[in-house]
Amino acid sequence: MEHNVIIIGSGPAGYTAAIYLGRAGLNPVLVTGALAPGGQLVNTTEVENFPGFPDGIMGPDLMDRMRDQAEKFGTQFIADDVESVEQVEAADAADAPQPLYRLSLSDGSVLESRAIIVATGSNFRKLGVPGERELSGHGVSYCATCDGFFFKDKPIVVVGGGDSAFEEALFLTRFGSSVTLIHRRDSFRASQIMVDRAQSNPKLTLLTNTVVTAIHGSASEAKPASPAITIGGLKLPAATAPQNVSSIDIRNTATGETGTLDTSAVFVAIGHTPATEFIADVVSTDDDGYITVAEAGTHTSAPGVFAAGDCVDRTYRQAISAAGMGCRAALDAQQYLTA
Ligand SMILES: Cc1cc2nc3c(=O)[nH]c(=O)nc-3n(C[C@H](O)[C@H](O)[C@H](O)COP(=O)(O)OP(=O)(O)OC[C@H]3O[C@@H](n4cnc5c(N)ncnc54)[C@H](O)[C@@H]3O)c2cc1C
Structure with a gap:
C-alpha cells in the first residue's frame, strides 16, 4: 500500500513532524524503532529545559505526551526498525511527478511512500x-x-x-x-x-x-x-x-x-554516531554519517526525503531543537506533496 508520508523515528523530531502532518490531513505513518520508541529522552530522568513545563517533566512522560498528541491527529504507529530504503520508481512528469520509495522493515514487511522524513537521531558512544x-x-x-x-x-x-x-x-x-x-x-x-x-x-x-x-x-x-x-x-x-x-x-x-x-x-563526551546507515545509499551524508540538508531547510539530496533532529544536527542536539526541525520537515514534506 502506498502512503502519503512515512516518518522514521519516534523522538521529538519524529513526533513533532507527525503532529503537523496529521493536522494537515496527510495520515502519516510513523515507524518508531523497535528498541527505543520515544528516542533518547526515555533514558533520562527529569527534563527541565523543555518549554511549557515550569516544574520539569520526566523524559518518558514528555515522550508519552508527544506520542498521544501525534496519535490524536491520526498518526499510525509501527513498532519496528527500517532496515533499508530504495527508490523503486523514478519521477514521471505525466502520471507521478515524484519518485516512489520502498522501505523494508525488520519483520520482512515493506512500506511505500513518495515522501519520507528521517528522524532517527544519534547514539552517544x-x-x-x-x-x-x-x-x-x-x-x-x-x-x-x-x-x-x-x-x-x-x-x-x-x-x-x-x-x-x-x-x-x-x-x-x-x-x-x-x-x-x-x-x-x-x-x-x-x-x-x-x-x-x-x-x-x-x-x-x-x-x-x-x-x-x-x-x-x-x-x-x-x-x-x-x-x-x-x-x-x-x-x-x-x-x-x-x-x-x-x-x-x-x-x-x-x-x-x-x-x-x-x-x-x-x-x-566521546562522540555520537548518527543512526543513518540504513539510508546512506539514498541520501548524502557527511564523513561522520550526519545527513546533509539544504541550508536552513530539511531537504536532503534525494527528492521527497527530508531529515530532522540529531541525525542531521551535530551542534545543538536538544529536544526542543529536534522538535523545531521536525516541524520544518513536516512543512517541507507537506509543500512537496501538495505542489
Ligand atoms: C541521557 C540524555 C538526557 C538528555 N536530556 C535532555 C534534556 O534534558 N533536554 C534536552 O533538550 N535534550 C536532552 N537530551 C538530548 C535529546 O534527547 C536529543 O537531542 C533528542 O532526543 C533528539 O531527538 P531526535 O528526535 O532527533 O532523535 P532521538 O530522540 O534520538 O530519537 C530517534 C528515534 O529514531 C529511532 N530509530 C533509529 N533508527 C531507526 C530505524 N532504522 N528505524 C526506525 N526507527 C529508528 C530510535 O529508536 C528513536 O526512537 C538528552 C539526551 C540524553 C541521551
Whole structure:
C-alpha cells in the first residue's frame, strides 16, 4: 500500500513532524524503532529545559505526551526498525511527478511512500565500564547542557579529548566546585584554543593518559531506603535508596598505576554516531554519517526525503531543537506533496 508520508523515528523530531502532518490531513505513518520508541529522552530522568513545563517533566512522560498528541491527529504507529530504503520508481512528469520509495522493515514487511522524513537521531558512544549503565541518569550523563545544572558546587568529571569534551568541561565549570577532564591519550584532538582556555581556567584540571575503569555509586541522602511495610493489607517491599555517582576508578595508561577519584558526576563526551546507515545509499551524508540538508531547510539530496533532529544536527542536539526541525520537515514534506 502506498502512503502519503512515512516518518522514521519516534523522538521529538519524529513526533513533532507527525503532529503537523496529521493536522494537515496527510495520515502519516510513523515507524518508531523497535528498541527505543520515544528516542533518547526515555533514558533520562527529569527534563527541565523543555518549554511549557515550569516544574520539569520526566523524559518518558514528555515522550508519552508527544506520542498521544501525534496519535490524536491520526498518526499510525509501527513498532519496528527500517532496515533499508530504495527508490523503486523514478519521477514521471505525466502520471507521478515524484519518485516512489520502498522501505523494508525488520519483520520482512515493506512500506511505500513518495515522501519520507528521517528522524532517527544519534547514539552517544558509551565508555562500557561497570556502573555506567546502572548510574545513567543518576550522575552519569551524556549532555552537559541538559544536566550540568544538577551538579552545583559538586565535583564533576568529564571524559573525552575532542572539542565537545572541552566545551562541556568549560561549560560545567559554571556549576561544579571542580571539573576534571580525563583523556586516554597524552595529547588532545581538541583545537589549541580550547585547550588554552581550559588550562587557564582555575576550576579545570586536565588528566591525560588516564582511563576510567569503573563508576561507583552510593545511596542517595535525599531519598533514603525504607523498610518493607503493610498499608491497608497491601504489602510494600523494602525500597532501595537510589544510587548516585560517588567515585570512579581510574588507571594511568602509561604507568599502569590505579586510583580512585571522588566525584558526583561523570559526563561522557566521546562522540555520537548518527543512526543513518540504513539510508546512506539514498541520501548524502557527511564523513561522520550526519545527513546533509539544504541550508536552513530539511531537504536532503534525494527528492521527497527530508531529515530532522540529531541525525542531521551535530551542534545543538536538544529536544526542543529536534522538535523545531521536525516541524520544518513536516512543512517541507507537506509543500512537496501538495505542489
Ligand atoms: C541521557 C540524555 C538526557 C538528555 N536530556 C535532555 C534534556 O534534558 N533536554 C534536552 O533538550 N535534550 C536532552 N537530551 C538530548 C535529546 O534527547 C536529543 O537531542 C533528542 O532526543 C533528539 O531527538 P531526535 O528526535 O532527533 O532523535 P532521538 O530522540 O534520538 O530519537 C530517534 C528515534 O529514531 C529511532 N530509530 C533509529 N533508527 C531507526 C530505524 N532504522 N528505524 C526506525 N526507527 C529508528 C530510535 O529508536 C528513536 O526512537 C538528552 C539526551 C540524553 C541521551
